[in-house]
Amino acid sequence: MSKDSSNMGPNLGRRNFVKLGAAAMGASAMMGLVPGGIRASAWAAGSDKPEKAEVKIGFIPLTDCAPVVVAAEMGFDKKYGIKITPSKEASWAAIRDKTVNGELDAAHVLYGLVYGVQMGIGGQQKDMAVLMTLNNNGQGITLANQLKDKGVKDGATLKRLLDNENRDYTFAQTFPTGTHAMWLYYWLATYGINPMRDIKTIVVPPPQMVANMRIGNMDGYCVGEPWNARAIYDKVGYTVATSQEIWTDHPEKVLGTTADFVAKHPNTARAMIMAILEACRHIDATANRAAVAKLISGKAYVNAPEEVIEGRFLGHYDNGIGKKWEDPNYMKFFNDGKVTFPYLSDGMWFLTQHRRWGLLKTDPDYLAVARKVNQTDLYKEAASALGVSVPKDLMRSSRLIDGVVWDGSDPKAYAAGFKIKG
Numbered sequence: 001m002s003k004d005s006s007n008m009g010p011n012l013g014r015r016n017f018v019k020l021g022a023a024a025m026g027a028s029a030m031m032g033l034v035p036g037g038i039r040a041s042a043w044a045a046g047s048d049k050p051e052k053a054e055v056k057i058g059f060i061p062l063t064d065c066a067p068v069v070v071a072a073e074m075g076f077d078k079k080y081g082i083k084i085t086p087s088k089e090a091s092w093a094a095i096r097d098k099t100v101n102g103e104l105d106a107a108h109v110l111y112g113l114v115y116g117v118q119m120g121i122g123g124q125q126k127d128m129a130v131l132m133t134l135n136n137n138g139q140g141i142t143l144a145n146q147l148k149d150k151g152v153k154d155g156a157t158l159k160r161l162l163d164n165e166n167r168d169y170t171f172a173q174t175f176p177t178g179t180h181a182m183w184l185y186y187w188l189a190t191y192g193i194n195p196m197r198d199i200k201t202i203v204v205p206p207p208q209m210v211a212n213m214r215i216g217n218m219d220g221y222c223v224g225e226p227w228n229a230r231a232i233y234d235k236v237g238y239t240v241a242t243s244q245e246i247w248t249d250h251p252e253k254v255l256g257t258t259a260d261f262v263a264k265h266p267n268t269a270r271a272m273i274m275a276i277l278e279a280c281r282h283i284d285a286t287a288n289r290a291a292v293a294k295l296i297s298g299k300a301y302v303n304a305p306e307e308v309i310e311g312r313f314l315g316h317y318d319n320g321i322g323k324k325w326e327d328p329n330y331m332k333f334f335n336d337g338k339v340t341f342p343y344l345s346d347g348m349w350f351l352t353q354h355r356r357w358g359l360l361k362t363d364p365d366y367l368a369v370a371r372k373v374n375q376t377d378l379y380k381e382a383a384s385a386l387g388v389s390v391p392k393d394l395m396r397s398s399r400l401i402d403g404v405v406w407d408g409s410d411p412k413a414y415a416a417g418f419k420i421k422g
Contacts, residue, residue, distance in 0.1 A: 059095075065086075068134075082275065096122065111347070112182055118369065172203065189418065214236045284335065313330070348367065395408040
């Protein structure tokens with residue numbers, strides 16, 4: 001769908017229709033309201049009234065839960081005929097289990113977790129759906145202060161330490177198939193460290209990272225903000241790398257649910273996308289960020305000092321060992337729809353890393369899996385209704401920290417091409 005067609009005036013009619021929650025409209029009339037004449041089962045009975053009026057969306061206390069919180073707190077949900085109830089969860093495993101068994105309708109969730117469940121490697125197999133991407137960037141790798149005392153300031157000096165010290169070093173990530181595990185492994189491997197052999201890894205829920213580092217349970221961890229900034233604030237650790245250094249504008253959290261939910265509640269799924277798309281656009285305006293940081297800092301959500309969240313939320317970075325900078329690639333939520341579009345290549349990348357590290361024993365049909373999971377058509381319908389431009393290509397190309405380009409064109413060769421793998 002072209003950018004021009006997605007901004008056509010008739011979208012306003014459908015938007016007002018959804019806002020008013022009208023129950024019925026002739027199918028032919030509906031087709032007249034949709035640029036390009038979108039035809040989908042979601043327009044059944046000529047009505048796009050949500051099948052469920054109330055939806056529970058799980059989240060983990062992280063800065064990037066903001067779209068779910070803002071959509072609920074600022075009433076974007078009500079505009080589209082639904083009520084979003086954010087549900088604070090203790091771990092990604094809880095998010096997985098409650099989404100799979102239907103206790104949660106959807107969730108703020110790790111991209112790689114969704115694909116792990118789809119492939120049956122992150123718990124029981126369940127067909128899953130990615131409705132949209134929630135954010136790019138804004139994660140990090142933190143090291144304990146004692147490594148600073150041993151001269152570790154980057155990947156190269158960490159490699160030197162590991163080569164010269166005869167002891168096990170422990171690093172934490174947040175879920176075996178998740179984004180943080182993949183950023184940690186990719187970063188380590190870039191510097192010649194095999195995460196499967198040269199270190200020990202453990203799983204720790206994001207809000208528990210700082211406390212576990214304080215008592216010496218790990219030497220480093222990879223997690224989302226604000227738990228990297230909080231380690232510096234609490235004087236227990238420092239930032240050795242940001243995830244945007246590993247892959248600028250990388251995919252991170254998604255709005256995930258089960259394929260069954262989308263099949264049974266397509267209008268509800270679209271309404272969730274629309275409400276959260278509006279929230280993402282709101283958050284990405286710099287003028288709104290301080291207020292959003294204050295909102296999500298409360299005990300019901302992230303439960304962290306407002307100033308700890310706000311700094312990196314606004315792109316103000318301090319690594320805790322003397323470097324301060326303004327990062328143009330800080331956490332993004334909208335970026336004219338480039339963030340939120342569920343690119344097929346993004347989902348495929350996580351599968352390549354699962355294969356690289358031995359989580360997948362054989363190569364799947366990467367593109368077929370991504371087409372099944374990422375709900376690009378449903379996203380396009382929601383984006384069109386809001387006048388949000390949609391990228392023309394379902395793939396995108398990026399160069400990662402090691403200089404290797406990922407574009408989704410040959411995922412099997414890409415996964416097999418890494419020198420260091422599991």
